[in-house]
Amino acid sequence: MDEHMVSALVSTVELISSTLDAAPDSWRDQLQTIRNTTASLELIDSTPNETRRRWQIPLISVFQRVAFADADNGGVPDVANWCLRQALTQLQLYPEDVDLLTLIGQNWLLRAQKSLAKIHHNERGSSSSGASYGHPLSRSEEERLAARSAIEAEDRLHAADYVEARGILLPATEYLKRAVDAARAQGRLNGVLLAAAAESFMSLGNVSSTRISGPYFHEALDYLREASGLQGYMLPAHLQQYLEEYGPLDTIT
Incomplete structure (x- = not known):
């Protein structure tokens, strides 16, 4: 790709990014432009090149932002797959690159949102349709219900x-x-990355057996504590609530 084409592509990516900042719901309007690019572009560098890397990573990032704008409904699979493929290819050249590791991790985390949304919807429906009791339960009844719920x-x-x-x-x-570890080693750790890592471990814990989920929740809490201690960073409300509920005592087993 010659310099003129790169310049035009960078301008397109910057325009898409600024448009999304101003109007997030406009992501569908960007799909055709993005698909025109992904249909003919593969990032197949064979040697590291910092000049190319500086425009390649923002391109993947912006396209991935569009791909998962509606993650709960599955996103845009063809664009999401293109982004993952390019990031993995680049990671072979830059194996400790924090931005690439983060993009790949976020791609997988966002892919999971459709299944997680369906699980949440089904569990909410199940709990709302559960039996109600008109009398106080005895201890033995409570224990039986708890045992049944666990099963x-x-x-x-x-x-x-x-x-x-x-x-x-x-x-x-x-x-x-890996992104957190690399960022810590390079002095580039930030709250957004720590929060994403915590979210991934919390989500995995929530869909795993209680026999093995404890370490996932502990890992999430460690990341949340570290993020909350970073100057100038504020955790998203749901993560702050989780930290306040479980963080002080860390009673998760």
Whole structure:
């Protein structure tokens, strides 16, 4: 790709990014332009090149932003797949690149959102349709209900959405953990990355058996504590609530 084409591509990416900043719901309007690019562009560098890297990573990032603008409904698979393929290819040249590791981890985390949204919807429906009791329960009744709920929860883990979510979240946690470790080593650690890593481990814990989920939640809490201690960074509300509820005592087993 010659210098003129690169310049035009960079301008297009910057325009898409600024448009999304001003009107996030306009992402569908950007799809045709993005697909015109992804149909003919593959990032197949064979040697590291910092000049090319400086425009390639923002391009993948902006295209991935569009690909997962509606992550709960599955996003835009062809663009999401293109982004993952390019990032993985580039990672072979820059194996400790924090931005690439983060992009790959976020790609997997966002892929899981469709399954996680379906799980959340089904669990909410199940809890709202549960039996109600007109009298106080005895201790033995409470214990039986708790035991039954635990069995039902374990059984749900074998459902397709749970299996799919775990399979997608495992690489999300792997790459985001690598990103955190690389960022820490390079003095580039930031709250957004720590929050994403925490989100991935929390999500994996939520769809895993209680027999193995404890370490996932502990990892998430460690990241949240570290993020909350960074000057100038504020955790998203749901993560702050989680930290306040479980962080002080860390009672998760």
